Amino acid sequence: MNRRELLRFGLFLAAGAVNTLFGFAVFAALIALGTGNDLAVVLSTVAGVLFNFQTYGKVFSAQGFSRLPHFVGTYAAILAANILTLRALTAAGCNAYLGQALVVTVIAPLSFLVMRRWVFAFSAPGAGEVCKS
DSSP, X not given: OOHHHHHHHHHHHHHHHHHHHHHHHHHHHHHHTTOOHHHHHHHHHHHHXXXXXXXXHHHTXXXXXXXXXXXXXXXXXXXXXXXXXXXHHHHXXXXXXXXXXXXXXXXXXXXXXXXXXXXXXXXXXXXXXXXXX
């Protein structure tokens, strides 16, 4: 990975940290309110999609909403993987809070790869200008 990509990954992680805190706060609030794990994952994901699209769009210098369908498709796949993994972890005796925290450690790096290579790979001209070396 060159300097530009390392910087982009660092920005992605920073944006991801903000996005994750937001999403996890919504998830935890929903669990505390008594929703089931699956519904909490779905609602917290839906709540964060547009917010996340904007923050990740900044990382990859995307403009407009032309990549939103790809972003939503990616999030749908992430959502499915999240639910299945959280189900497996809770079935193995892990509580929902710790289980979701563990899931995030796997989902984040995979999300970067998909965002970089597919979702924002065809961004508007000048994509990546934020990360010029």
